[in-house]
Amino acid sequence: MHFSEFIAFIDSAQANGKSAPPPNPVETDPSAIIGANVPRIDGPLKTTGTAMYAGDYNFPRMVYAVPVCATIASGKIRSLDASAAEKLPGVLLILHHGNTSGIYRNVPTSGRASENRPPLSDDTISYWGQYVALAVAETFAQANAAAAAVRVTYDADKPNVNLNLSDPMPAIGAPGGPHIASHRGDPDAAFASAPVQIDYTYSTPVETHNPMEMHATTAVWRSPRLTLYESSQGVVNHHGVMAQVLGLEPENLEIISRFIGSGFGGKLFPWPHSALCAVAARKLNRPVKLVVSRKMMFQDVGHRPRTQQRMRLGASHDGKLLSLSQDYLNHTSQLDDIRENCGEATPFLYSTANLRVSSGLVRRNVGTPTPMRGPGAVPGLFAVESAMDELAIKLNMDPVQLRLGLDTLTDEESNKPFSSRHLKECLQVGSEKFGWSKRTPQVGSMRDGDLILGYGVACASWGAGRGPSQCSVTLLPDGTARVTSATQDIGTGTYTVIAQVVSDKTGIPVGKIDVILGDSSLPPGPMSGGSTATASVMPAILDGVDAAVKSMLEIAVHIPNSPFAGQKSEDLALTNGRVHAKGQPDSSGVPYGDLLRMGNLANARGEGKSGANPNAAKYSMHSFGAQFVEVQWDPGIAHLRVSRIVTVIDGGRIINKRTATNQCAGAAVMGVGMALLEETIYDQRNGAPINSNFADYIVPTSADAPVIDVHFLDIPDPLMGSYGARGIGEIGLAGVAPAITSAVYHATGVRVRELPVRIEHLLAASNDRRSL
Numbered sequence: 001m002h003f004s005e006f007i008a009f010i011d012s013a014q015a016n017g018k019s020a021p022p023p024n025p026v027e028t029d030p031s032a033i034i035g036a037n038v039p040r041i042d043g044p045l046k047t048t049g050t051a052m053y054a055g056d057y058n059f060p061r062m063v064y065a066v067p068v069c070a071t072i073a074s075g076k077i078r079s080l081d082a083s084a085a086e087k088l089p090g091v092l093l094i095l096h097h098g099n100t101s102g103i104y105r106n107v108p109t110s111g112r113a114s115e116n117r118p119p120l121s122d123d124t125i126s127y128w129g130q131y132v133a134l135a136v137a138e139t140f141a142q143a144n145a146a147a148a149a150v151r152v153t154y155d156a157d158k159p160n161v162n163l164n165l166s167d168p169m170p171a172i173g174a175p176g177g178p179h180i181a182s183h184r185g186d187p188d189a190a191f192a193s194a195p196v197q198i199d200y201t202y203s204t205p206v207e208t209h210n211p212m213e214m215h216a217t218t219a220v221w222r223s224p225r226l227t228l229y230e231s232s233q234g235v236v237n238h239h240g241v242m243a244q245v246l247g248l249e250p251e252n253l254e255i256i257s258r259f260i261g262s263g264f265g266g267k268l269f270p271w272p273h274s275a276l277c278a279v280a281a282r283k284l285n286r287p288v289k290l291v292v293s294r295k296m297m298f299q300d301v302g303h304r305p306r307t308q309q310r311m312r313l314g315a316s317h318d319g320k321l322l323s324l325s326q327d328y329l330n331h332t333s334q335l336d337d338i339r340e341n342c343g344e345a346t347p348f349l350y351s352t353a354n355l356r357v358s359s360g361l362v363r364r365n366v367g368t369p370t371p372m373r374g375p376g377a378v379p380g381l382f383a384v385e386s387a388m389d390e391l392a393i394k395l396n397m398d399p400v401q402l403r404l405g406l407d408t409l410t411d412e413e414s415n416k417p418f419s420s421r422h423l424k425e426c427l428q429v430g431s432e433k434f435g436w437s438k439r440t441p442q443v444g445s446m447r448d449g450d451l452i453l454g455y456g457v458a459c460a461s462w463g464a465g466r467g468p469s470q471c472s473v474t475l476l477p478d479g480t481a482r483v484t485s486a487t488q489d490i491g492t493g494t495y496t497v498i499a500q501v502v503s504d505k506t507g508i509p510v511g512k513i514d515v516i517l518g519d520s521s522l523p524p525g526p527m528s529g530g531s532t533a534t535a536s537v538m539p540a541i542l543d544g545v546d547a548a549v550k551s552m553l554e555i556a557v558h559i560p561n562s563p564f565a566g567q568k569s570e571d572l573a574l575t576n577g578r579v580h581a582k583g584q585p586d587s588s589g590v591p592y593g594d595l596l597r598m599g600n601l602a603n604a605r606g607e608g609k610s611g612a613n614p615n616a617a618k619y620s621m622h623s624f625g626a627q628f629v630e631v632q633w634d635p636g637i638a639h640l641r642v643s644r645i646v647t648v649i650d651g652g653r654i655i656n657k658r659t660a661t662n663q664c665a666g667a668a669v670m671g672v673g674m675a676l677l678e679e680t681i682y683d684q685r686n687g688a689p690i691n692s693n694f695a696d697y698i699v700p701t702s703a704d705a706p707v708i709d710v711h712f713l714d715i716p717d718p719l720m721g722s723y724g725a726r727g728i729g730e731i732g733l734a735g736v737a738p739a740i741t742s743a744v745y746h747a748t749g750v751r752v753r754e755l756p757v758r759i760e761h762l763l764a765a766s767n768d769r770r771s772l
C-alpha cells in the first residue's frame with residue numbers, strides 16, 4: 001500500500017464518517033518536560049514481567065488452538081482426514097475448509113485485513129504454510145498432537161518463487177502490471193544525452209518481521225460479546241474488520257492490546273489466525289488461545305517483498321542531476337496486489353527536471369506481503385542512494401558534496417514547498433560528528449592497523465503524516481489525571497509521550513498521570529504505523545486537556561464553598577495542578593483535587609478531538625535524515641564489521657529524547673541486519689521458506705551493533721501542529737543499508753547491488769584481484 005493510501009486509510013478507518021474539526025490552535029511554549037529524557041512510564045511493568053501481552057492472558061476453561069500449515073506452495077487439497085486427530089485425547093474441534101461453511105458472517109468492506117479472504121475458505125493453496133486446518137484441544141500439547149495428526153494430501157503444482165522478478169516481465173496493462181507512479185520532463189531523452197550515466201539494477205530480498213513478541217490472539221466469547229486480546233498495531237481497525245468478519249454488533253466486540261512486543265508493521269492489519277481463534281471460541285463457547293509460532297511468523301503473517309529496481313541516473317560533469325529513473329518490480333502473493341512504494345522519497349529527494357518512477361507487480365507463491373518499517377522508502381532508498389554513491393564515484397566527487405549540490409526546498413513532484421526540510425544540515429552536522437573530512441576517496445586507502453576502513457553515507461526521508469484522533473482526559477480528586485485513547489504503544493513510548501503532553505499543560509507530574517491505551521472501546525485513536533502516532537495523538541490530547549481544564553475551572557466557580565465561588569471561570573487558570581486567579585502565582589491557588597473533594601465531585605472531564613493535518617494540502621511534509629557509516633574489513637580473515645554509525649535526523653521537535661534515541665539507534669541496528677544478514681530464503685523446489693527460525697535467519701545481536709551516535713536537529717515543524725513534531729519511527733532505518741554498502745565499496749572495491757552483503761561477494765572480489 002502506498003504511504004498516501006495508508007494515510008487515507010488511517011483517515012477513513014478513524015474518522016468514523018464524522019468530519020474532522022479544525023486543528024487545535026493552541027500555541028505552546030513547551031516546558032522542560034517536552035524534549036526531556038523521560039523514562040518510559042510503562043518500563044517498570046515490563047521489567048518486572050507484570051505487563052500483559054496478548055498470549056499472557058489465561059481464563060478458566062481456556063483451551064488452545066494450533067493451526068495446520070500446508071506443505072505445498074501451489075495446488076489443491078486432494079483430501080483432508082481429521083478423523084484420527086478428532087479421536088485423540090482432549091481434542092474439541094478440528095476446523096477445515098470442509099466444515100467452515102457459515103462460520104464467518106461477512107467479508108470486510110471497510111478497514112483493512114491483511115489477506116483479502118477469510119482463512120480455510122476453500123481447497124486452493126497458494127503459499128507454503130497456508131493454514132489448512134485448526135486443531136483445538138484442552139491443552140497446548142494435545143492441540144499440537146492433534147494438528148500433527150490431521151492427514152492432508154495435495155495435488156501440487158510447481159510453485160513459482162523465482163528470485164528474478166523480470167522473468168517473465170509483467171505485462172503492461174495487466175492487473176498489477178507496470179504503472180507510472182511519478183513522471184516529469186523527458187527522463188529517457190535526458191538520460192540518453194547525459195554526459196555521465198549510471199545504469200544498474202539493485203535488488204532487496206524478502207525480509208521477515210521478527211518482533212520479540214510473536215502474533216497471538218486470546219479470544220473470550222461471552223455471548224453476545226467477544227473480547228480479543230491481540231498483538232495489534234491498530235485496535236480500531238482490528239475492531240472494524242473483525243466486527244464485519246464475525247458479524248458482531250460493534251458494541252459487542254472489544255479488542256485489547258495493552259502491551260505489544262513490537263511489530264515493525266507486521267501487526268498493522270489483522271491476519272487470519274485472529275479470525276480462526278475467534279470463530280473457535282464462539283463455536284466451542286470456551287476461551288481460546290492461539291500463539292503463532294516463530295516458524296509460522298515466516299509463512300503466515302507477511303514480509304517485506306523482494307524488489308528489483310533499475311536505476312538510471314544522468315548527470316553533468318559538475319554533478320547536476322539531469323535525469324533520474326527508477327523502474328522497479330516487487331513480488332506479491334497470488335491473493336493480493338501489494339505494491340511496495342519504492343518511489344516514496346525518490347521524486348523529491350534531489351533536484352532534477354526529468355524523472356520517472358514506474359512500478360510493476362510480479363506474482364509469486366508466497367504469503368501476502370505487508371508493510372515493514374519504512375515500507376517502500378527503505379528498499380527504494382537502497383537503490384536511489386546506492387546509485388547516487390556510484391554517480392559520485394564516477395564524477396570523482398565527494399558523495400556528501402554531490403548531495404548538498406542537489407538539495408531543493410521545493411518538492412519538484414508536487415510543486416509545493418516543504419513544510420520544513422533540513423537535509424543539508426543533516427549532511428553537514430553528520431559530516432562534522434562523523435569526521436567525514438578525514439576520508440580519502442581511494443578504495444582501500446584508509447587503514448587502522450590490519451583493518452581497512454570504509455566510509456559511506458546516504459540520505460533518508462519518510463513522510464510526516466497526521467491522522468484523526470480522539471481521547472478523553474479526566475482530572476481526579478486525588479490529584480491524578482487519566483487519559484484514554486484507542487491507540488496503542490508498540491514499545492516506542494506512546495504511553496510516555498501522552499503523559500508528557502498532559503504534564504506540560506497542567507503541571508501534574510508524569511508519575512501521577514494514568515495513560516490507558518490499547519482498548520478499542522476507548523475514544524478512537526491512531527494506528528501505530530507510518531510514523532504517525534505521536535503527531536496524530538498530540539493535538540487531540542491538547543484539545544482534551546483544554547476541555548478538562550475548562551470544565552475544572554467551571555467547577556471551581558460553581559462549588560458554593562470554593563474560594564473562587566462567584567468568580568468568572570475565564571479569570572482563572574490551572575497551573576502546576578492548582579487553580580488560581582490569572583495574574584496571581586499558582587502558589588496562591590488551590591489544588592484541583594481539593595476543589596473536586598469540596599464539591600463532592602468524582603472528576604472533571606474533557607473530550608479531545610483532532611483531525612488530519614490541514615496543512616498537508618499546501619505543503620510537502622516529510623522527515624529527513626543522513627546516515628554515516630564506518631566499516632572495518634579485515635582481508636586476512638575475510639571479516640566485515642560495521643564499526644560506527646552516525647545518524648542525524650530532522651524529525652521536527654523531539655518530544656522524548658530517550659525514546660526517540662532508542663528508535664533511531666534500534667533502526668541503525670536493524671539497518672545492519674538489512675545490509676549484512678537478513679534474507680528469507682525460499683526453497684526453489686517446493687516454495688518453503690527454509691530459514692524459518694532464528695538459527696538460520698540471522699538478525700543482528702548486541703555483538704553486531706556498532707557504536708551509534710544519534711543526533712536530532714530538533715527543529716520544530718509548526719505546520720505539523722502544536723509542538724511541531726514529526727514522526728521518527730521509520731526514517732532511522734531508511735539510509736543505513738546503502739550507507740553500509742557504500743562503505744563496503746570504499747573499503748573493498750566491491751559494489752554489492754543485491755542485499756544482503758555476503759562474505760562470498762567479498763571473497764570473490766579478492767580472488768578476482770589475486771588472479772589479476
Ligand code: MOS
Binds near residue numbers: 233263264372530
Ligand atoms: Mo510501520 S511499517 O507503518 O509499522
